[in-house]
Amino acid sequence: MKTMSLDKILQSQGFGTRKWCRQLIADGAVCVGGEPATHYDSVFVPEGLEFAVHDEAWVYRAHVYLALNKPSGYECSRRPGHHPAVLTLLPEQFAWRDVQPVGRLDHDTTGLLLLSDDGAFIHALSSPKRHVPKVYVATTRDPVTPELLAQLRDGVQLHDEPAPLTARARQLDTQRLEIVLEQGKYHQVKRMLAAAGNHCDALCRVAIGGITLDALELAEGAWCHLDPTRLWLINQVHSNTRSMPPAFAAST
Ligand code: URA
Helix, strand or coil: CCCEEHHHHHHHCCCCCHHHHHHHHHCCCEEECCEECCCCCCEECCCCCEEEECCEEEECCCCCEEEEEECCCCECCCCCCCCCEHHHHCCHHHHHCCCEECCCCCCCCEEEEEEECCHHHHHHHHCHHHCCCEEEEEEECCCCCHHHHHHHHHCECCCCCCCCECCEEEEEECCEEEEEECCCCCCHHHHHHHHCCCCEEEEEEEEECCEEHHHHCCCCCCEEECCHHHHHHHHCCCHHHHCCCCCCCCCC
16 A cells, blocks of 8 residues: 655645645644654555644545535635635645635635546536536526526527527526526626526525535535545436426416
């Protein structure tokens, strides 16, 4: 089994440079298996290793896969312009290990955001060939009408797109609808609603594939690790999103 020295393990988990990690060990700030670690060159099998830094417990992970319930007022960019970055909602170790959002939500969009430091995972999920449905709940300025739903389903033309974009859509109540997209064009939901003659007042992403915000039970701003069972759910299309009923009448 592959082993690694303690300083390398700490560095790989985002605790800073090798030099800094050696200093943490020298300062007695690191425990492994409940015992203070004294030698930076002690070797361990890293996968699943439980350790603590300044009494905070950690488990080694070769890569991290996270879900965040993004609040409004945070940017997904690493170099945000007007609002704090979503990364500031996570322990700083994740920024050190280059965790990045998988796709982006607008600063005022809330809800499910996946983040990872696994480049292959990010790339695969972001690929347009992957067709992972993303489910949004939009609150509209004007009432949702059967015509609006029909336009979204039949396709609306956005000015910089070569062809009309379609979405599955169903009414939730008078001014809320659920929209499912498989692409992720810039401001897509907001622009589609505007092109269909309404306005998006608030937007929340509630699911990515079979991973739903409800099942994660995350408060706004809270995050969790996604274990392999949950990650697998990305490919499981939630029954709600597989086939949506046609337009609900406004009275239903
Ligand atoms: N569509 C939008 O308009 N904004 C988002 O943040 C996501 C999808």
